[in-house]
Amino acid sequence: MTISGSRLPAAEGVSTAPRIGRAYRVRSLAAKLALVPTLLVMLSCYYGSVTWTVYISMTRSFLLPVYKFAGTAQYERLFATPRWQVAYGNMFVFGALDIIGTLGLGILLAILLDRAVRFEGVFRTIMLYPLSISFIVTGLTWQWVLSPTIGFQHLVRDLGWTDFVFDWITQPDRAIYTLVFAGIWHQSGLIMAIMLAGLRGVDREIWRAARIEGIPTWRTYVSIILPMLRPLIVTCVVLIAIAVVKSYDLVVAMTNGGPGFSSDLPGKFVVDFEFERANIGQASAAATVMLGSVLAIVSPYLYFELARKNR
Amino acid sequence: MTVAQRNARIGRIGLYTLLVWICLFFSIPLLVVIATSLKSSDEVRTFSIFTLPSAPGIDAWIKAWSSACTGLNCGGVRVGFWNSVRILIPSVIISVMAGAVTGYALSHWRIRGANVIMLLLLFCAFIPYQVILYPLVKTFSTIGIYSSLPCIVAVHIVFGLPVMSLLFRNFYAGLPEELVKAARIDGAGFWRIFAFVMLPMSVNILIVATILQTTGIWNDYLLGLIFAGRDNMPMTVQLNAIATTSTGVIEYNVNTAAALLTALPPLLIYFVSGRYFVRGITAGAVKG
Numbered sequence: 001m002t003i004s005g006s007r008l009p010a011a012e013g014v015s016t017a018p019r020i021g022r023a024y025r026v027r028s029l030a031a032k033l034a035l036v037p038t039l040l041v042m043l044s045c046y047y048g049s050v051t052w053t054v055y056i057s058m059t060r061s062f063l064l065p066v067y068k069f070a071g072t073a074q075y076e077r078l079f080a081t082p083r084w085q086v087a088y089g090n091m092f093v094f095g096a097l098d099i100i101g102t103l104g105l106g107i108l109l110a111i112l113l114d115r116a117v118r119f120e121g122v123f124r125t126i127m128l129y130p131l132s133i134s135f136i137v138t139g140l141t142w143q144w145v146l147s148p149t150i151g152f153q154h155l156v157r158d159l160g161w162t163d164f165v166f167d168w169i170t171q172p173d174r175a176i177y178t179l180v181f182a183g184i185w186h187q188s189g190l191i192m193a194i195m196l197a198g199l200r201g202v203d204r205e206i207w208r209a210a211r212i213e214g215i216p217t218w219r220t221y222v223s224i225i226l227p228m229l230r231p232l233i234v235t236c237v238v239l240i241a242i243a244v245v246k247s248y249d250l251v252v253a254m255t256n257g258g259p260g261f262s263s264d265l266p267g268k269f270v271v272d273f274e275f276e277r278a279n280i281g282q283a284s285a286a287a288t289v290m291l292g293s294v295l296a297i298v299s300p301y302l303y304f305e306l307a308r309k310n311r
Numbered sequence: 312m313t314v315a316q317r318n319a320r321i322g323r324i325g326l327y328t329l330l331v332w333i334c335l336f337f338s339i340p341l342l343v344v345i346a347t348s349l350k351s352s353d354e355v356r357t358f359s360i361f362t363l364p365s366a367p368g369i370d371a372w373i374k375a376w377s378s379a380c381t382g383l384n385c386g387g388v389r390v391g392f393w394n395s396v397r398i399l400i401p402s403v404i405i406s407v408m409a410g411a412v413t414g415y416a417l418s419h420w421r422i423r424g425a426n427v428i429m430l431l432l433l434f435c436a437f438i439p440y441q442v443i444l445y446p447l448v449k450t451f452s453t454i455g456i457y458s459s460l461p462c463i464v465a466v467h468i469v470f471g472l473p474v475m476s477l478l479f480r481n482f483y484a485g486l487p488e489e490l491v492k493a494a495r496i497d498g499a500g501f502w503r504i505f506a507f508v509m510l511p512m513s514v515n516i517l518i519v520a521t522i523l524q525t526t527g528i529w530n531d532y533l534l535g536l537i538f539a540g541r542d543n544m545p546m547t548v549q550l551n552a553i554a555t556t557s558t559g560v561i562e563y564n565v566n567t568a569a570a571l572l573t574a575l576p577p578l579l580i581y582f583v584s585g586r587y588f589v590r591g592i593t594a595g596a597v598k599g
Contacts, residue, residue, distance in 0.1 A: 053443065132578055140550070155514055
């Protein structure tokens with residue numbers, strides 16, 4: 001696996017400017033026809049739908065779509081809704097902790113595997129298997145492990161600490177933190193795989209130079225190697241951040257947003273308002289905020305990434 | 312032994328100790344779930360899920376597979392399993408082939424605007440499902456196939472298209488242009504070149520794409536919940552319904568067995584295909 005292979009499918013080669021000959025253009029008619037279904041799907045299902053949702057978020061739609069423009073009324077109501085305030089705030093709490101935890105553990109694992117040579121395959125297999133498991137199974141598993149009645153708290157009490165308490169998953173002010181455990185468990189293998197590929201690509205001469213200078217290994221990683229891999233680390237942060245904004249299955253399986261709506265996230269808020277409460281105006285406004293959050297993460301990233309490649 | 316050698320050795324021991332502890336963090340949840348699924352109902356009620364089963368048995372597995380209840384339906388997760396298989400096969404085949412054709416058309420045919428199309432597809436890969444769910448529901452209702460097998464298959468194809476197309480486009484763009492040029496000089500057209508020149512060279516990327524789509528579609532929850540309808544409920548949706556049913560005593564041994572049965576197909580794919588799986592997951596990490 002090369003570093004570029006582990007990037008986002010970020011338009012490798014988007015910039016290859018084609019020089020078009022006349023003969024080619026005539027011959028490429030079949031190619032153009034082959035692209036028609038993709039273009040139709042893309043423009044209708046994606047861009048058409050996005051336009052519709054964003055527009056509906058600026059109307060007074062409730063049960064059914066209404067097309068009269070109403071400005072920012074839905075957004076004002078949305079941000080005055082306590083449940084949305086919790087869900088939106090949770091996105092940042094969960095996001096910050098998940099990014100720090102997953103990135104930290106992922107980079108640590110990559111460095112450890114970069115040092116140790118024996119049994120690397122076994123370690124890698126164990127670290128990466130959670131990635132193949134669905135968020136539903138992950139969420140249920142962690143719900144069981146963290147449940148005070150059958151899980152970790154029960155175990156420690158059986159071992160003799162009879163008044164041990166670890167019931168975060170049932171505490172309204174703590175439940176959101178339990179999602180971080182599951183998030184880190186599921187995603188840090190991916191970060192490890194991406195970072196390890198990066199570490200393996202580092203020029204061996206740099207290591208030799210550092211050794212001759214007498215720089216300790218940990219210092220070489222912190223001050224030389226990791227700064228060299230900054231673009232890769234940024235990619236990892238973007239990946240995790242997008243996953244956080246899109247989170248849905250994990251919270252459904254693990255806490256179902258509860259207790260109350262204390263561990264709600266925007267993804268769940270939108271689905272509940274759209275399909276259970278049938279309030280498409282509020283759902284569309286919340287979905288648009290999700291879209292805006294993703295664009296705020298992705299656009300600068302793609303801009304700099306493409307600019308870097310074109311240089 | 313010099314001081315330096317001793318330090319190095321202590322470092323090695325510390326390194327491996329740390330690795331083993333971290334691997335425990337990764338493996339314990341799975342081991343706990345396996346252990347619980349092998350317990351009897353009585354044992355589950357009295358002990359924490361961390362204890363080992365005293366008399367391991369597969370009763371819970373059998374119950375989970377063939378008679379666990381979702382509300383009033385007591386057919387076990389096998390119902391969801393076969394639903395997922397029926398959804399999976401057409402969705403994977405069509406979305407992989409659609410991605411291959413799109414990626415091929417975008418790479419070697421010098422189509423004007425190909426770069427723009429790719430950039431637009433790239434943004435599609437980042438759009439959260441929630442933004443376009445409702446319009447798609449409306450569209451499929453209008454066509455009259457909402458809540459059916461064709462509907463959920465179509466939805467998986469739509470959501471797979473951006474990542475699949477970009478995956479294949481990046482692969483084909485790396486192949487030498489002379490291949491296509493030579494075939495053109497021999498008089499082969501778009502489809503002949505695709506079938507006889509490109510496809511035979513794409514075995515690796517086809518495996519990567521198939522694995523990526525198979526695990527992704529098998530593990531999907533949201534799309535199955537919204538688009539599949541009651542009769543085609545995929546396994547993940549059924550599992551969550553079983554596990555969150557709050558009536559009566561919660562049978563953790565049956566629930567854990569159902570969770571393992573749901574996780575088994577992608578786990579098997581992962582253990583068998585290792586390297587391909589990792590390649591796909593890193594390339595498709597933006598999906599969802």
